Amino acid sequence: MQSEEIRKSFLEFFRTRGHAVVPSSSLVPDDPSVLLTTAGMQQFKRYFTGEMDAKKDYGSASVVSVQKCFRTSDIDEVGDKTHLTFFEMLGNFSFGLSGQGGKKEAIQYAHQYLTEILGINPERITVTVFAGDNPPAGGVPYDSESFDVWHKDIGLAADKISKHDRKDNFWGPTGNEGPCGPTTEIYVDGVEVWNLVFNQYYQQKDKTLEKLKTSGVDTGMGFERLTAMLQGVEDVFATDLFEPLIKKINETAPHLKDREVRIIADHLRSSVFLAADGVRPSNKEAGYILRRLLRRVLAYQVLYDIHGDILADAAKIVKEKFGAFYPEVANPEILEVLESERDKFQRAIALGIKELPKYKTLTAKDAFYLYETFGLPWELIAELAPAAAKNLVRKDFEEEFSKHQEISRAGVEKKFGGHGLLLDTGELKAKDENELNKVVRLHTATHLLQAALRKVLGNEVQQRGSDITAERTRFDFAFPRKLTAEEIKKAEILVNEIIEKDLPVQFKEMPKEEAAKTGALYFFKEKYPDKVKVYYVGRSLGDAFSKEFCGGPHVSNTLVIGKFKIAKEEAVGSGVRRIRATVGGIE
Numbered sequence: 001m002q003s004e005e006i007r008k009s010f011l012e013f014f015r016t017r018g019h020a021v022v023p024s025s026s027l028v029p030d031d032p033s034v035l036l037t038t039a040g041m042q043q044f045k046r047y048f049t050g051e052m053d054a055k056k057d058y059g060s061a062s063v064v065s066v067q068k069c070f071r072t073s074d075i076d077e078v079g080d081k082t083h084l085t086f087f088e089m090l091g092n093f094s095f096g097l098s099g100q101g102g103k104k105e106a107i108q109y110a111h112q113y114l115t116e117i118l119g120i121n122p123e124r125i126t127v128t129v130f131a132g133d134n135p136p137a138g139g140v141p142y143d144s145e146s147f148d149v150w151h152k153d154i155g156l157a158a159d160k161i162s163k164h165d166r167k168d169n170f171w172g173p174t175g176n177e178g179p180c181g182p183t184t185e186i187y188v189d190g191v192e193v194w195n196l197v198f199n200q201y202y203q204q205k206d207k208t209l210e211k212l213k214t215s216g217v218d219t220g221m222g223f224e225r226l227t228a229m230l231q232g233v234e235d236v237f238a239t240d241l242f243e244p245l246i247k248k249i250n251e252t253a254p255h256l257k258d259r260e261v262r263i264i265a266d267h268l269r270s271s272v273f274l275a276a277d278g279v280r281p282s283n284k285e286a287g288y289i290l291r292r293l294l295r296r297v298l299a300y301q302v303l304y305d306i307h308g309d310i311l312a313d314a315a316k317i318v319k320e321k322f323g324a325f326y327p328e329v330a331n332p333e334i335l336e337v338l339e340s341e342r343d344k345f346q347r348a349i350a351l352g353i354k355e356l357p358k359y360k361t362l363t364a365k366d367a368f369y370l371y372e373t374f375g376l377p378w379e380l381i382a383e384l385a386p387a388a389a390k391n392l393v394r395k396d397f398e399e400e401f402s403k404h405q406e407i408s409r410a411g412v413e414k415k416f417g418g419h420g421l422l423l424d425t426g427e428l429k430a431k432d433e434n435e436l437n438k439v440v441r442l443h444t445a446t447h448l449l450q451a452a453l454r455k456v457l458g459n460e461v462q463q464r465g466s467d468i469t470a471e472r473t474r475f476d477f478a479f480p481r482k483l484t485a486e487e488i489k490k491a492e493i494l495v496n497e498i499i500e501k502d503l504p505v506q507f508k509e510m511p512k513e514e515a516a517k518t519g520a521l522y523f524f525k526e527k528y529p530d531k532v533k534v535y536y537v538g539r540s541l542g543d544a545f546s547k548e549f550c551g552g553p554h555v556s557n558t559l560v561i562g563k564f565k566i567a568k569e570e571a572v573g574s575g576v577r578r579i580r581a582t583v584g585g586i587e
């Protein structure tokens, strides 16, 4: 059976049994306690609690849907035959039932659909039911009713019904609170296909369970897995759902291993669906998930030398395969989103790749810095600097990553009321990689400007402050009078000469006193740690054009800065002047 027919038959089966057909809700839920839609029941949470009335909204207290879902929990497993990030879930739901209501009907429907509509031999079916647990584990009783329906009404032999505890046969809630309850799971040939949840409880934030006033039915059947089973394959990527995309990736990059092909296929398909629902790559929440998926694909593209336009191919193929059922994937904006992220990624990693030779050995912290500052993915770091990355362990990198996420979440919220900034050194601010690339170029240009001003005007010039955004640098310095047009021109020309020489930008770390002796400039208002980095522009620290105490980040070579231009010179107080300047490509 083709996937399209399976969806149709499922909706039709329940529609003819009084269920209203409800379209999939967006992958971006309106429930703030979850990042993305992870289950079919999510859009119906308030019908289970009784806050909303399905009869009024859908004309029936039972509904059926095919729901777009996304789970990050399996992201690292993707690459085998069964795990996916984006997937579809077939589900039927009933609300406002009395007592333990709805179990018999739900189980009978499920059995009937599998055996009569899909033609699965009943012999292949085994099930599990909830064994019950006692306080303090929860005090939810054994689900004898489900057992009886399977055994007495359906006629399933008792040895085909196994009983399991809370960890296996109790579902929910999604997010940090919500409806949940005991489950009965259906297996075909030992593979779980369908999860029937009887929502009889509401789990509070503190994990206590309260009985819901009315009970409900929430079932979920993983669509890709079911399709694989019906098409006689073990591998979800071998179903008609993935066939065209896999074929295209194999054609474009015949040298890839199955695992890589599957990762690329999963991540591209997921990216298209996320973008279709309005998610945009960013550094937080759902946007960050999309960025991570895309960047993994883009890193593979560099790493395995994949030519061909896989983003455009994916957008087209997903549209052809899924557009009839999910019209939102036909939106031409999706490809623009993917391509703009690709462009950002390419600019950022080009800078990052240049940083790599600076390291003799890479620690997890270094690898994380390279990732955070330049978007250089772990896979690329390990591949491009194998000697330096020899002792790098992925787990340590992941630890750095989660440590940072916690810190930055707390920090960002405090400072910006939740508006995320990728980089904020006080002096430099950037909200994404694109901005980061610009502020890094402007930052090195600012060092060059200070050195040039001292050459043109003398050592009276001393930094008083600076502020760099993605648009411009603003540099304040002590100087007693207005600059002449000629002095401004001279400084500008000098900076551009250095840029064109493509000098390396490097740093040496040393004790503060020693650093001061090198003649490196430092900003007197700043408190420096005992050990500082001296960033210098030139082949060696001795004959550097510019040297300053600084934490970075900087470009690796000056040419990437682009054309430097002083836009304005003005006074900002007595004896303090201010220059605003831009670099090429920054409008």
Ligand code: SER
Pocket: 038, 039, 040, 041, 091, 171, 195, 196, 197, 218, 219, 220, 221
């Ligand atoms: N909510 C359950 C699940 O996601 C059944 O739909 O498995």
